[in-house]
Amino acid sequence: MADASSQIARTVPTRRAGRLREFWKYFSENRGAVIGLYVFAAFAMVAIFADFLAPYDPTTQFRGSELIPPFWQEGGEWAFPLGTDAVGRDMLSRLIHGARFSFFVGIVVVVVAATGGILLGLIAGFAPKWLDTLIMRLMDIILAFPSLLLALVLVAILGPTLLNAMIAIALVLQPHYVRLTRASVINERTKDYVTAARVAGAGYLRTMFVTVLPNCLAPIIVQAALSFSTAILDAAALGFLGMGAQPPTPEWGTMLADAREFVLRAWWVVTFPGLAILVTVLAINLMGDGLRDALDPKLKRS
């Protein structure tokens, strides 16, 4: 017995490394995914080191420098490379600090939604039929509302802050994890290795988390990447509608809401925050596509 377990201990890590290498091989074949990964890494760096990277404080208003265009346009100044907004705040600094909020939103939403969703999905997949039905009906109810609308109403009730927006978005995204986890749990549960683990005396919790869960992770990881971008988009949309981060927070969606009235006068206050959202979301989606291709055994054959 001791022999067997020590042998497992010895073989498992090498297999992990092999799997990781294989994963990277497939992932790196997809050029878009690698580009997405680099952009995302850069985005994360900007978010973490925003305080050092930003030339100014994002809320400092430079009197007399309102609505200065980017440096390459006439009237632009090198002091404000991407121009200033209507109250004279440096666009570049605000964008850099905005990355921090978006990154934060993405991380928190994914962690909260995934944890809750995986737990509920595991329970639904293993529980007796009535509990399974109950959980799935609850998820159906959440899914019946358009996600943005539900988040909007939730935030309206909880109060318009970024934190509440994150809670609302996490709640709205979480049913996808439940469905995904439950589906793969039910698929895995009938396989022989699970039966073998049960026969060997593994308890419910062990079967759920140690035996089955690791084999269901591939689609969940892909979903995590995709909901990271959805979270950023939804948080920005809420901010844009005035139900997310409140001014003067340099959140990208909120910045866009502030900029709306200058749409036809100062293109840069509108263009840059949106571009930042688009590039970030695009990078994450590219990465997500690559992850899906690399993790999906169906596509590996070719």
Next chain:
Amino acid sequence: MLRYVLARLLTFIPTFIGVTIVSFGFIRVLPGDPIIVMAGERGLSEERYQEYVERFGFDQPLWKQFWDYLTGVLQGDLGQSFVTNRNVWDEFFTLFPATLELSLCAIIFSVLVGLPAGVIAAVYRGKFFDRALMSTALVGYSMPIFWWALLLIIVFSGNLGWTPVSGRIGLMYFFDDVTGFMLIDSLISGQEGAFWSAVQHLILPSIVLGTIPLAVIARQTRSAMLEVLSEDYIRTARAKGLRPARVNGLHALRNALIPVITVIGLSVGTLLAGAILTETIFSWPGIGKWMVDSIFRRDYPVVQGGLLLIALMVMIVNLTVDILYGLINPKIRKR
């Protein structure tokens, strides 16, 4: 097949009750007295406050409140707007055609562009056209549409002056609502230029609202086509000496359409979420803008009723799609 429909209908009922509970519960779970919150800065006299308590039934026990609400819902009574005093049901159906018109145009736009794009990309898999198309689709899929709307306004309304910025029709046109669809009403009115004005007002919002569905449809069509194109029956079709256009456009597309139609059908939720943003930006007088305005006005009867009706609509469409899926998919039809 009948059993399949019945089973689907049976899951509809608990979800419907759940959705009712959720929309009912929202007002009750929020911290603070809903009436005070609704009144906001306007404030309320003591008599008015009592009047509202009775009107909303807050003096009744909770189960009685819910029962009254549920029976009201089933009779089409969703209460009255706090702001306009109009029936929520009536308000919804006055504004709904505007949203429907916009959504239909958006979907037509996205299908007309997305479906051929996906088919062509699949047929020319790996070639330049495929890559360009799929990169564009991913950009569209990642698009913050509220920003996209602003960009289009800058270019087409600002720089080029081609399209109006807001509303459904030019201010100089005035005619009665007959159908609620501006395109049809403007034609019926017979006023010169009215139809064209309505079309111009529709273009940008439709493009904005259709962008994400377009990307989703193109991607889904491509992957479904790729899967189908490697099937044996495609080889059989080619072995008959059929033209590539017939092999791809009939034998392959017919099979690939099944998942694509499902995706189109299931995107009503996304579409309505998009309508919230699109209608707000373009001041489009539909239910999306109505909901946002009501949320800001703290018009809770409207929020509650609107939430329920929208969820109901999504559920009914999803149910229909599910049943249609069974109808068009011969493999399910057999059971």
Next chain:
Amino acid sequence: MSLLKIRNLSVEFSTASGPFRAVDQVDVDVEAGEILAIVGESGSGKSVSMLATMGLLPWTATITADEMSFDGQDLRELSGRARRRIIGKDLSMIFQEPMSSLNPCFTTGFQITEALRQHTDLNRSQRKDRAVELMEMVGIPDPSRRLKAFPHQLSGGMNQRVMIAMAIACRPRLLIADEPTTALDVTIQAQILDLLTGLQKETGMGLILITHDMGVVAETAERVAVQYAGQKVEDQPVADLFATPHHPYTSALLAALPERATERRLATIPGVVPGQHDRPEGCLFSPRCQYADERCRTVPPPVQPAPIGRARCHYPLNVPAGEEVA
């Protein structure tokens, strides 16, 4: 003149791990009204060479041949349009998996009449009559009702009959049947083979039967081509092949047949077919051949003359007296 004449056909697939040669210098000849069986293990390139003839290979395949002609027409130089006038009409093919080879979204009637619509001038009702007639020919009971059925509503055997009806709809000169019975129940297999040979006699078309089943070969074919790892290793009339196999591979194949087993233990061929990366330098069969020597392992074998079964071997077996080994 041969109906189908192929000289030195090679097919290469470009794969992620480099080029893969699926068919290697294969010659095929079929006379009008002849039944040729092509035998080989899976992966021996027998289907691929026929798919190449039909022009049905994906674009990853590179096809080269010295000659490739059907009924005097050079298949290599045909435009897509001209090729489509031939395939499905004079040259048609049925496939291994009847269930997945029919389009699930269309009725069998639609799929049969579609071939007629493409290649004949028949009008709608004539096409329908012909479809009923075809279904009767292939032994489908109650044809007018079955015309409205979808493939998933029929059994595998029925579907294969539908496939055959579809393939012979335009009275082809040559029918290629790619393992037509492999996916079917044993009892149905015999019926389908009888049907094919019966139709062949009736219509006088040529028939190429691709199979890995020596039993099927013995019962149906007139001539046999044996393929191994993409190469044709032997080509003989069926009786001669069973009596005097010239290539060691053929001989080993025959020895592995349970019907011909002489010992208690069934004979097997040790080893596996070489893959993409372990192709031997000389004879492809040399690693598994009990007669192989150094020459076999280093020098690719020549093709022997017709009396020695066109065997691709340095040391052919059972050489008739007076024949010169190449």
